[in-house]
Amino acid sequence: MNSIQGISFLDLVDRYGTPLYVYDADIIKRQVDRLNNAFHVPHLGIHFACKALNNINILKLLREWGCGLDTVSIQEIWLGLEAGYKASEIIYTPNCVGVDEIEMAIKLGVQVNIDHIETLEYIGSHYPDTKICIRINPHVMAGGNEKISVGHIDSKFGISIYQMPLVLRLVQALKLKINGLHMHTGSDILDPGVFTLASEILFDAARKFPDLEFIDFGSGLKVPYKVDDVSTDVEELGELLSKSFNEFCKEYGRELKLYFEPGKFLVSQSGYFLVKTNVIKQTPSTVFAGVDSGLNHLIRPMFYGSYHSIENISNETGRPRIYNVVGYICETDTFASNRAISEIHPGDILCFKNAGAYCYSMSSNYNSRFRPAEVLIHNSKDYLIRKRETMDDLLRNQIIADL
Ligand code: LLP
Secondary structure, three states, rough: OOEEEOOOOOHHHHHOOEEEEEEEHHHHHHHHHHHHOOOOOOEEEEEEEEOOOOOHHHHHHHHHHOOOEEEHHHHHHHHHOOOOOOOOHHHEEOOOOOHHHHHHHHHHEEEEEEOOOHHHHHHHHHHOOEEEEEEEEOOOOOOOHHHHHHOOOOOOEEHHHHHHHHHHHHHHHHOOOEEEEEEEOOOOOOOHHHHOOOOHOOOOOOOOOOOOOOOHHHOOOOOOOOOOOOOOOOOHHHHHHHHHHHHHHHHHHHOOHHHHHHHHHHHHEEEEEEEEEEEEEEEEOOOOEOOOOOOOOOOOOHHHHHOEEEOOOOOOOEEEEEEEEOOOOOOOOEEEEEEEEOOOOOOEEEOOOOOOOHHHOOOOOHHOOOOEEEEEOOEEEEHHHHHHHEEHHHHHHOOOOOO
């Protein structure tokens, strides 16, 4: 793999330098189409979880392709509005934020999704005309690792399904306008049975809310990271869930909208991260390939033990050797251990796959390094969509005090 839409990675590196994030718009569009085609319901709403990738150009394309936006902070809402989304196309699902931020979101007119009973009570009594969605915690254990499993009983997310009687008393007493129910149980969900199980729990809760307009199944759709990796069969999920959803709507007496809010599914596979090898360092036990990046630019392997496939695109047909690919940061920042990669020499360009979701968006300036540039390939043309940072960015908010 050394090019996208006819544009060579090495050519992009010559023009934009490294480290460099590159996104293939065709792959994002393919994933949007796949999801749309998988579901057979009267109204499917796909809200892109922009925490995964927040470049405004990509947000714009996704809107053109019919997506709304899933946001978790007021800043993500502002970004969405900046990208041209109407407030009505944005869902805001905060967790543990102050009520002042939620009030700002309500004033902007976005759909708020509340996951805390006291907040529900406050919003219901101060904003009686606001339609509110409730995030339910169905107490289902799901997700690829502990940090991204959020629907279990010890999780801080959602209102416990066991607290529904209390929620219902509140809804009736304050005449709250509950127009949606939501759940999101985790990311990288291995077992599709989780969606079926959790959807039954949601349907059961939904029967008690007569004014719903939508049910939001969150996300957690798993994409492959390795050859032969397990991934969510969205076509199968679409068949199963469309059937049970349509049956539920019939029983409910109204056509509801079915919402999903994928991050990884839409953008993970569209992204490539290109880095340059600085050194090959042989120690008594290991051959390290040290590159011009680190946990400051792509933290997923160090934070979650995530796997990103790595290819040496400067020597694709070279003899495979075993490497630990590491960064240049002042603490252990291992991208990959004991990985067979075509022989690497200093100066070679390595390409990390699945770099579209939670890679740039989780980057930092640790070690006072600049964040990389981002390039988008669309209609066989490359566009620089974010400049590489400079010293100005590191100094921008620092104030030289008169000490
Ligand atoms: N909806 C809500 C309420 C969420 O919290 C998330 C992700 C999503 C949707 C999108 O989930 P996805 O389709 O991307 O699985 N940084 C981690 C993933 C954290 C996910 C946080 N919430 C990673 O790199 O694996």
